[in-house]
Amino acid sequence: MVRIGQVVLGVTDMRRAVGFWTRALDYAPREGQAGDDWTVIEPRLGDGVPLALDVTRTPVQEHPRMHLDLFAPDAAEQAAEIERLVSLGAERVAWDLYPDDPDFVVLADPEGNLFCVIDLGHG
Numbered sequence: 020m021v022r023i024g025q026v027v028l029g030v031t032d033m034r035r036a037v038g039f040w041t042r043a044l045d046y047a048p049r050e051g052q053a054g055d056d057w058t059v060i061e062p063r064l065g066d067g068v069p070l071a072l073d074v075t076r077t078p079v080q081e082h083p084r085m086h087l088d089l090f091a092p093d094a095a096e097q098a099a100e101i102e103r104l105v106s107l108g109a110e111r112v113a114w115d116l117y118p119d120d121p122d123f124v125v126l127a128d129p130e131g132n133l134f135c136v137i138d139l140g141h142g
Contacts, residue, residue: 025059026068026087029075030130033058036072039108039129044089046070079131082116086133088123093140101126101136 030036037058041047045063052059052071061069070087091097101124105111112133114125122141127133 023068025071027071027073028087028130028132029077030072030132031074031076032130033072033074035108035129040070040072042107043104043109043128044070079127079133083133086135088135088137090137090139094138097124097136097138104136 028036028040033055037048037053037060041060044060044067046060046067047063049059049061049069056074057071059069059071061067089100091100101109101111104126108129109126112125112127117125120142122139123135123137125133125135
């Protein structure tokens with residue numbers, strides 16, 4: 020049986036992407052897996068899915084078919100994490116597909132890749 024070994028995210032500026040995502044997730048480059056075109060970052064402590072950053076010229080999609088979901092245990096932690104991520108360079112997105120009572124907030128990383136911060140305690 021196969022399993023997900025890592026998630027690959029397209030980026031245009033490797034240095035900027037590594038800087039954002041290592042601070043956002045408390046990850047570090049995997050030894051021997053850091054370069055100008057391809058870098059794998061993984062959790063500094065504990066388990067987690069590695070994130071591979073791959074330089075691409077493909078434009079960012081307005082409504083991507085795949086994205087990352089970052090989990091927060093409750094609304095207060097979600098709000099704190101959103102502010103922390105924005106301070107690291109993320110931007111809030113004027114998402115046009117929010118449901119009436121969303122448990123998520125859509126952000127974009129400095130590369131424009133969309134991701135969500137989910138409130139796991141949402142009713």
